[in-house]
Amino acid sequence: MSSFATVDSATRQTQGDSLTAEDVQGLGAKASEDVAAYAAMLGDDALMLGQRLSWWISRAPEMEEDIALANIALDLTGHTRFLYSYAGTAWDKTEDDLAYFREEEEFRSARLMEQENGDFGQTIARQLIASYYMLGLYTALLDSKDETLAAIAAKAVKEVEYHVDHANQWVLRLGLGTELSKHRIEEGLYYMWPYVDELFEDLELHTRLAEQGIAVLPSSLRAEFDERIKHVLDTAELEIPQTPQAMSGQRTGRFSELRAYILAELQVFARKHPGATW
Amino acid sequence: MSDQQHWPMWEVFVRSSRGLSHVHAGSLHAPDATMALRNARDLYTRRNEGTSVWVVPTEAVTASDPDSKGGFFESASGKNYRHATYYEKSEGVPHL
Numbered sequence: 001m002s003s004f005a006t007v008d009s010a011t012r013q014t015q016g017d018s019l020t021a022e023d024v025q026g027l028g029a030k031a032s033e034d035v036a037a038y039a040a041m042l043g044d045d046a047l048m049l050g051q052r053l054s055w056w057i058s059r060a061p062e063m064e065e066d067i068a069l070a071n072i073a074l075d076l077t078g079h080t081r082f083l084y085s086y087a088g089t090a091w092d093k094t095e096d097d098l099a100y101f102r103e104e105e106e107f108r109s110a111r112l113m114e115q116e117n118g119d120f121g122q123t124i125a126r127q128l129i130a131s132y133y134m135l136g137l138y139t140a141l142l143d144s145k146d147e148t149l150a151a152i153a154a155k156a157v158k159e160v161e162y163h164v165d166h167a168n169q170w171v172l173r174l175g176l177g178t179e180l181s182k183h184r185i186e187e188g189l190y191y192m193w194p195y196v197d198e199l200f201e202d203l204e205l206h207t208r209l210a211e212q213g214i215a216v217l218p219s220s221l222r223a224e225f226d227e228r229i230k231h232v233l234d235t236a237e238l239e240i241p242q243t244p245q246a247m248s249g250q251r252t253g254r255f256s257e258l259r260a261y262i263l264a265e266l267q268v269f270a271r272k273h274p275g276a277t278w
Numbered sequence: 279m280s281d282q283q284h285w286p287m288w289e290v291f292v293r294s295s296r297g298l299s300h301v302h303a304g305s306l307h308a309p310d311a312t313m314a315l316r317n318a319r320d321l322y323t324r325r326n327e328g329t330s331v332w333v334v335p336t337e338a339v340t341a342s343d344p345d346s347k348g349g350f351f352e353s354a355s356g357k358n359y360r361h362a363t364y365y366e367k368s369e370g371v372p373h374l
Contacts, residue, residue: 064321065317071324165316169312173309173310
Protein backbone atom coordinates (compact mmCIF):
# COMPACT_ATOMS: atom_id res chain seq x y z
CA MET A 1 0.00 0.00 0.00
CA SER A 2 3.01 2.23 -0.28
CA SER A 3 2.16 4.11 -3.42
CA PHE A 4 -1.04 5.11 -5.05
CA ALA A 5 0.09 5.99 -8.51
CA THR A 6 -3.01 5.48 -10.61
CA VAL A 7 -3.62 8.48 -12.75
CA ASP A 8 -5.82 11.15 -11.17
CA SER A 9 -7.29 8.64 -8.77
CA ALA A 10 -5.78 9.33 -5.39
CA THR A 11 -8.04 12.23 -4.69
CA ARG A 12 -10.99 11.28 -6.79
CA GLN A 13 -13.88 10.46 -4.50
CA THR A 14 -16.91 10.56 -6.70
CA GLN A 15 -20.06 8.87 -5.52
CA GLY A 16 -20.96 8.24 -9.12
CA ASP A 17 -24.71 8.07 -9.50
CA SER A 18 -25.09 5.57 -6.70
CA LEU A 19 -27.89 5.90 -4.23
CA THR A 20 -26.93 7.35 -0.86
CA ALA A 21 -28.74 7.23 2.46
CA GLU A 22 -29.19 10.98 2.17
CA ASP A 23 -30.98 10.41 -1.15
CA VAL A 24 -33.40 8.08 0.58
CA GLN A 25 -34.01 10.69 3.25
CA GLY A 26 -34.57 13.33 0.58
CA LEU A 27 -36.89 11.31 -1.64
CA GLY A 28 -39.92 12.47 0.26
CA ALA A 29 -41.42 8.98 0.11
CA LYS A 30 -43.25 8.15 3.31
CA ALA A 31 -43.40 4.50 4.28
CA SER A 32 -46.62 3.01 5.60
CA GLU A 33 -46.54 1.32 8.99
CA ASP A 34 -46.17 -2.15 7.42
CA VAL A 35 -43.56 -1.11 4.89
CA ALA A 36 -41.58 0.62 7.63
CA ALA A 37 -41.69 -2.48 9.80
CA TYR A 38 -40.49 -4.52 6.85
CA ALA A 39 -37.69 -2.13 5.95
CA ALA A 40 -36.59 -1.99 9.57
CA MET A 41 -36.56 -5.78 9.76
CA LEU A 42 -34.30 -6.03 6.72
CA GLY A 43 -32.16 -3.29 8.21
CA ASP A 44 -31.90 -5.18 11.51
CA ASP A 45 -30.38 -8.17 9.72
CA ALA A 46 -27.82 -6.00 8.00
CA LEU A 47 -27.01 -4.08 11.17
CA MET A 48 -26.41 -7.18 13.29
CA LEU A 49 -24.28 -8.89 10.69
CA GLY A 50 -22.31 -5.73 9.98
CA GLN A 51 -21.69 -5.20 13.68
CA ARG A 52 -20.51 -8.78 14.10
CA LEU A 53 -18.19 -8.55 11.11
CA SER A 54 -16.69 -5.27 12.21
CA TRP A 55 -15.27 -7.08 15.25
CA TRP A 56 -12.74 -8.63 12.88
CA ILE A 57 -11.13 -5.26 12.22
CA SER A 58 -7.55 -5.55 13.45
CA ARG A 59 -8.09 -9.24 14.25
CA ALA A 60 -8.34 -10.96 10.86
CA PRO A 61 -5.67 -13.52 9.95
CA GLU A 62 -4.08 -11.24 7.33
CA MET A 63 -4.24 -7.51 6.74
CA GLU A 64 -5.82 -7.96 3.32
CA GLU A 65 -8.59 -10.12 4.78
CA ASP A 66 -9.03 -7.59 7.55
CA ILE A 67 -9.87 -5.00 4.93
CA ALA A 68 -12.12 -7.36 2.97
CA LEU A 69 -14.22 -8.12 6.05
CA ALA A 70 -14.29 -4.46 7.05
CA ASN A 71 -15.50 -3.57 3.54
CA ILE A 72 -18.32 -6.06 3.79
CA ALA A 73 -19.23 -4.78 7.25
CA LEU A 74 -19.34 -1.24 5.85
CA ASP A 75 -21.53 -2.32 2.93
CA LEU A 76 -23.97 -3.89 5.37
CA THR A 77 -24.00 -0.82 7.59
CA GLY A 78 -24.73 1.17 4.43
CA HIS A 79 -27.73 -1.06 3.67
CA THR A 80 -28.89 -0.53 7.24
CA ARG A 81 -28.72 3.24 6.74
CA PHE A 82 -30.89 3.07 3.60
CA LEU A 83 -33.44 0.80 5.20
CA TYR A 84 -33.62 2.63 8.54
CA SER A 85 -33.80 6.00 6.81
CA TYR A 86 -36.79 4.77 4.86
CA ALA A 87 -38.44 3.04 7.84
CA GLY A 88 -37.95 6.19 9.89
CA THR A 89 -40.17 8.20 7.54
CA ALA A 90 -43.22 6.39 8.93
CA TRP A 91 -42.40 7.17 12.54
CA ASP A 92 -40.57 10.47 12.28
CA LYS A 93 -37.40 8.79 13.45
CA THR A 94 -33.85 9.08 12.22
CA GLU A 95 -31.65 6.15 11.29
CA ASP A 96 -29.78 6.75 14.55
CA ASP A 97 -32.98 6.60 16.59
CA LEU A 98 -33.69 3.18 15.16
CA ALA A 99 -30.17 1.84 15.58
CA TYR A 100 -29.29 3.26 18.98
CA PHE A 101 -32.49 3.93 20.85
CA ARG A 102 -34.62 0.87 20.37
CA GLU A 103 -34.76 -1.93 22.90
CA GLU A 104 -33.69 -5.49 22.31
CA GLU A 105 -37.24 -6.80 21.80
CA GLU A 106 -38.01 -4.14 19.17
CA PHE A 107 -35.45 -5.54 16.75
CA ARG A 108 -36.43 -8.23 14.26
CA SER A 109 -33.08 -9.62 13.19
CA ALA A 110 -32.72 -13.28 12.31
CA ARG A 111 -30.63 -15.22 14.79
CA LEU A 112 -28.16 -16.27 12.12
CA MET A 113 -26.94 -12.69 11.81
CA GLU A 114 -26.39 -12.49 15.56
CA GLN A 115 -24.33 -15.66 15.90
CA GLU A 116 -20.84 -15.33 17.27
CA ASN A 117 -17.88 -14.93 14.94
CA GLY A 118 -16.04 -17.92 16.38
CA ASP A 119 -12.99 -18.64 14.27
CA PHE A 120 -12.54 -17.60 10.65
CA GLY A 121 -14.26 -20.79 9.44
CA GLN A 122 -17.34 -20.03 11.52
CA THR A 123 -17.49 -16.46 10.26
CA ILE A 124 -17.18 -17.61 6.65
CA ALA A 125 -19.91 -20.21 7.17
CA ARG A 126 -22.21 -17.46 8.46
CA GLN A 127 -21.19 -15.25 5.52
CA LEU A 128 -22.01 -18.00 3.03
CA ILE A 129 -25.51 -18.50 4.38
CA ALA A 130 -26.26 -14.82 4.98
CA SER A 131 -24.91 -13.64 1.61
CA TYR A 132 -26.81 -16.18 -0.44
CA TYR A 133 -29.97 -15.38 1.51
CA MET A 134 -29.52 -11.67 0.88
CA LEU A 135 -28.68 -12.22 -2.79
CA GLY A 136 -32.00 -13.99 -3.36
CA LEU A 137 -33.84 -11.43 -1.27
CA TYR A 138 -32.52 -8.28 -2.91
CA THR A 139 -32.76 -9.77 -6.39
CA ALA A 140 -36.45 -10.49 -5.83
CA LEU A 141 -36.96 -7.10 -4.21
CA LEU A 142 -35.85 -5.39 -7.43
CA ASP A 143 -39.40 -6.04 -8.63
CA SER A 144 -41.04 -4.59 -5.54
CA LYS A 145 -43.91 -2.22 -6.23
CA ASP A 146 -42.43 0.02 -3.55
CA GLU A 147 -40.02 2.16 -5.55
CA THR A 148 -37.81 3.07 -2.62
CA LEU A 149 -37.36 -0.56 -1.60
CA ALA A 150 -36.60 -1.47 -5.20
CA ALA A 151 -33.98 1.30 -5.41
CA ILE A 152 -32.37 0.19 -2.16
CA ALA A 153 -32.33 -3.40 -3.41
CA ALA A 154 -30.68 -2.30 -6.65
CA LYS A 155 -27.86 -0.70 -4.70
CA ALA A 156 -27.54 -3.55 -2.21
CA VAL A 157 -27.62 -6.43 -4.67
CA LYS A 158 -24.39 -5.36 -6.38
CA GLU A 159 -22.58 -5.32 -3.09
CA VAL A 160 -24.09 -8.58 -1.93
CA GLU A 161 -22.91 -10.23 -5.14
CA TYR A 162 -19.41 -9.45 -3.98
CA HIS A 163 -20.11 -10.79 -0.49
CA VAL A 164 -21.28 -14.03 -2.07
CA ASP A 165 -18.13 -14.23 -4.13
CA HIS A 166 -15.95 -13.57 -1.10
CA ALA A 167 -17.66 -16.30 0.92
CA ASN A 168 -17.55 -18.72 -2.03
CA GLN A 169 -13.84 -18.22 -2.58
CA TRP A 170 -13.10 -18.90 1.06
CA VAL A 171 -15.39 -21.91 1.36
CA LEU A 172 -13.59 -23.43 -1.62
CA ARG A 173 -10.16 -22.73 -0.16
CA LEU A 174 -11.02 -23.93 3.31
CA GLY A 175 -12.86 -27.00 2.02
CA LEU A 176 -10.14 -28.00 -0.43
CA GLY A 177 -7.23 -26.72 1.64
CA THR A 178 -5.68 -28.63 4.51
CA GLU A 179 -7.22 -31.13 6.89
CA LEU A 180 -7.41 -28.40 9.51
CA SER A 181 -9.03 -25.83 7.23
CA LYS A 182 -11.61 -28.38 6.10
CA HIS A 183 -12.35 -29.21 9.72
CA ARG A 184 -12.80 -25.54 10.57
CA ILE A 185 -15.29 -24.81 7.81
CA GLU A 186 -17.19 -28.03 8.56
CA GLU A 187 -17.47 -27.04 12.19
CA GLY A 188 -18.54 -23.54 11.17
CA LEU A 189 -21.30 -24.84 8.92
CA TYR A 190 -22.45 -27.24 11.59
CA TYR A 191 -22.64 -24.36 14.06
CA MET A 192 -24.58 -22.01 11.76
CA TRP A 193 -26.89 -24.40 9.94
CA PRO A 194 -29.60 -24.63 12.68
CA TYR A 195 -30.46 -20.98 12.02
CA VAL A 196 -31.18 -21.35 8.30
CA ASP A 197 -34.90 -22.16 8.55
CA GLU A 198 -35.74 -18.96 10.40
CA LEU A 199 -34.46 -16.91 7.45
CA PHE A 200 -37.05 -18.43 5.16
CA GLU A 201 -40.00 -18.29 7.49
CA ASP A 202 -43.02 -16.27 6.32
CA LEU A 203 -44.34 -13.99 9.04
CA GLU A 204 -47.75 -12.30 8.84
CA LEU A 205 -46.09 -9.07 7.84
CA HIS A 206 -44.40 -10.77 4.88
CA THR A 207 -47.65 -12.28 3.72
CA ARG A 208 -49.60 -9.02 3.97
CA LEU A 209 -46.99 -7.08 2.03
CA ALA A 210 -46.30 -9.82 -0.49
CA GLU A 211 -49.97 -9.77 -1.49
CA GLN A 212 -49.49 -6.14 -2.47
CA GLY A 213 -46.33 -6.95 -4.42
CA ILE A 214 -44.16 -5.03 -1.98
CA ALA A 215 -42.34 -7.62 0.12
CA VAL A 216 -40.71 -10.88 -0.84
CA LEU A 217 -42.04 -14.05 0.74
CA PRO A 218 -38.98 -15.58 2.39
CA SER A 219 -40.23 -19.10 1.69
CA SER A 220 -40.15 -18.35 -2.05
CA LEU A 221 -36.38 -17.90 -1.85
CA ARG A 222 -35.59 -21.25 -0.26
CA ALA A 223 -35.34 -23.55 -3.28
CA GLU A 224 -32.83 -21.38 -5.10
CA PHE A 225 -30.84 -20.87 -1.90
CA ASP A 226 -30.61 -24.62 -1.33
CA GLU A 227 -29.52 -25.21 -4.89
CA ARG A 228 -26.81 -22.55 -4.78
CA ILE A 229 -25.46 -23.66 -1.41
CA LYS A 230 -25.39 -27.26 -2.53
CA HIS A 231 -23.44 -26.32 -5.62
CA VAL A 232 -20.77 -24.47 -3.62
CA LEU A 233 -20.48 -27.16 -0.98
CA ASP A 234 -20.29 -29.90 -3.61
CA THR A 235 -17.48 -28.06 -5.35
CA ALA A 236 -15.68 -27.57 -2.05
CA GLU A 237 -16.21 -31.26 -1.21
CA LEU A 238 -18.29 -30.38 1.81
CA GLU A 239 -21.66 -31.65 2.96
CA ILE A 240 -24.77 -29.82 4.04
CA PRO A 241 -24.78 -30.42 7.81
CA GLN A 242 -27.35 -32.91 9.00
CA THR A 243 -28.32 -31.04 12.11
CA PRO A 244 -31.76 -30.24 13.52
CA GLN A 245 -33.07 -26.72 13.14
CA ALA A 246 -33.22 -24.41 16.13
CA MET A 247 -36.68 -23.68 17.48
CA SER A 248 -38.14 -20.76 15.59
CA GLY A 249 -37.86 -17.44 17.31
CA GLN A 250 -39.75 -15.69 14.50
CA ARG A 251 -37.16 -12.95 14.67
CA THR A 252 -38.29 -11.91 18.15
CA GLY A 253 -34.96 -12.65 19.76
CA ARG A 254 -36.57 -15.25 21.98
CA PHE A 255 -34.42 -18.26 22.91
CA SER A 256 -31.25 -16.23 22.51
CA GLU A 257 -29.37 -13.67 24.53
CA LEU A 258 -26.88 -12.77 21.82
CA ARG A 259 -28.77 -9.75 20.52
CA ALA A 260 -28.61 -8.02 23.89
CA TYR A 261 -24.82 -8.24 24.01
CA ILE A 262 -24.45 -6.94 20.47
CA LEU A 263 -26.74 -4.00 21.23
CA ALA A 264 -25.00 -3.23 24.48
CA GLU A 265 -21.76 -2.63 22.63
CA LEU A 266 -23.42 -0.96 19.66
CA GLN A 267 -25.60 1.43 21.65
CA VAL A 268 -23.62 2.33 24.72
CA PHE A 269 -21.85 5.32 23.28
CA ALA A 270 -24.88 6.95 21.69
CA ARG A 271 -26.85 6.44 24.88
CA LYS A 272 -24.16 7.74 27.16
CA HIS A 273 -23.66 10.86 25.05
CA PRO A 274 -26.98 11.51 23.27
CA GLY A 275 -26.63 13.80 20.30
CA ALA A 276 -22.85 13.61 20.30
CA THR A 277 -21.22 14.40 16.96
CA TRP A 278 -17.65 14.06 15.80
CA MET B 279 2.31 -19.68 15.08
CA SER B 280 6.01 -19.34 14.44
CA ASP B 281 6.00 -21.76 11.55
CA GLN B 282 2.98 -20.10 9.99
CA GLN B 283 3.57 -19.57 6.32
CA HIS B 284 2.94 -16.11 5.02
CA TRP B 285 1.00 -15.49 1.89
CA PRO B 286 3.08 -14.62 -1.16
CA MET B 287 3.25 -11.06 -2.38
CA TRP B 288 1.61 -9.67 -5.50
CA GLU B 289 2.06 -6.45 -7.44
CA VAL B 290 -1.12 -4.65 -8.43
CA PHE B 291 -1.64 -2.68 -11.64
CA VAL B 292 -4.76 -0.62 -12.12
CA ARG B 293 -6.05 0.98 -15.29
CA SER B 294 -8.08 3.99 -14.33
CA SER B 295 -9.92 4.46 -17.58
CA ARG B 296 -10.03 3.22 -21.11
CA GLY B 297 -7.16 4.33 -23.25
CA LEU B 298 -4.71 4.64 -20.38
CA SER B 299 -2.21 1.97 -19.51
CA HIS B 300 -2.14 -0.06 -16.33
CA VAL B 301 -0.18 1.74 -13.65
CA HIS B 302 1.49 0.16 -10.66
CA ALA B 303 -0.70 0.89 -7.66
CA GLY B 304 1.09 -1.05 -4.93
CA SER B 305 1.42 -4.54 -3.56
CA LEU B 306 -0.44 -6.94 -1.30
CA HIS B 307 -0.42 -10.45 0.15
CA ALA B 308 -2.78 -13.18 -1.06
CA PRO B 309 -2.81 -16.98 -1.04
CA ASP B 310 -3.33 -17.24 -4.81
CA ALA B 311 -4.03 -15.20 -7.94
CA THR B 312 -7.81 -15.26 -7.62
CA MET B 313 -7.72 -13.99 -4.08
CA ALA B 314 -5.05 -11.47 -5.02
CA LEU B 315 -7.47 -9.97 -7.52
CA ARG B 316 -10.21 -9.78 -4.88
CA ASN B 317 -7.84 -8.16 -2.41
CA ALA B 318 -6.66 -5.72 -5.05
CA ARG B 319 -10.24 -4.72 -5.63
CA ASP B 320 -10.65 -4.02 -1.91
CA LEU B 321 -7.36 -2.21 -1.47
CA TYR B 322 -6.88 -0.25 -4.65
CA THR B 323 -10.21 0.40 -6.32
CA ARG B 324 -12.23 1.80 -3.44
CA ARG B 325 -12.59 5.30 -4.82
CA ASN B 326 -13.95 4.50 -8.23
CA GLU B 327 -10.55 4.06 -9.82
CA GLY B 328 -10.17 1.31 -12.25
CA THR B 329 -11.76 -0.34 -15.18
CA SER B 330 -9.24 -3.15 -15.11
CA VAL B 331 -6.87 -4.68 -12.57
CA TRP B 332 -3.84 -6.91 -13.08
CA VAL B 333 -2.03 -8.83 -10.37
CA VAL B 334 1.44 -10.25 -10.90
CA PRO B 335 3.44 -12.41 -8.47
CA THR B 336 6.15 -10.16 -7.06
CA GLU B 337 8.71 -12.89 -7.57
CA ALA B 338 7.97 -12.78 -11.30
CA VAL B 339 9.17 -9.18 -11.47
CA THR B 340 12.82 -8.68 -12.35
CA ALA B 341 13.83 -5.27 -11.08
CA SER B 342 16.83 -3.08 -11.66
CA ASP B 343 19.27 -2.93 -8.75
CA PRO B 344 18.79 0.30 -6.78
CA ASP B 345 22.49 0.30 -5.77
CA SER B 346 23.75 0.35 -9.35
CA LYS B 347 21.61 3.35 -10.13
CA GLY B 348 24.63 5.32 -11.32
CA GLY B 349 25.85 2.97 -13.98
CA PHE B 350 22.42 1.92 -15.02
CA PHE B 351 20.71 5.25 -15.56
CA GLU B 352 23.40 7.94 -15.32
CA SER B 353 24.90 7.53 -18.75
CA ALA B 354 21.75 8.85 -20.35
CA SER B 355 22.21 12.28 -18.85
CA GLY B 356 24.58 14.66 -20.57
CA LYS B 357 23.68 13.25 -23.95
CA ASN B 358 21.53 16.14 -25.01
CA TYR B 359 21.61 15.01 -28.61
CA ARG B 360 19.18 12.27 -27.62
CA HIS B 361 16.57 14.90 -26.96
CA ALA B 362 14.93 16.79 -29.76
CA THR B 363 15.84 20.16 -28.27
CA TYR B 364 18.00 21.57 -31.10
CA TYR B 365 15.37 21.80 -33.72
CA GLU B 366 14.22 25.28 -34.62
CA LYS B 367 10.57 25.75 -35.10
CA SER B 368 9.84 26.44 -38.72
CA GLU B 369 8.05 29.66 -39.43
CA GLY B 370 4.43 29.53 -40.32
CA VAL B 371 3.76 26.13 -38.76
CA PRO B 372 0.75 26.48 -36.56
CA HIS B 373 -0.02 24.46 -33.42
CA LEU B 374 3.54 23.43 -32.61
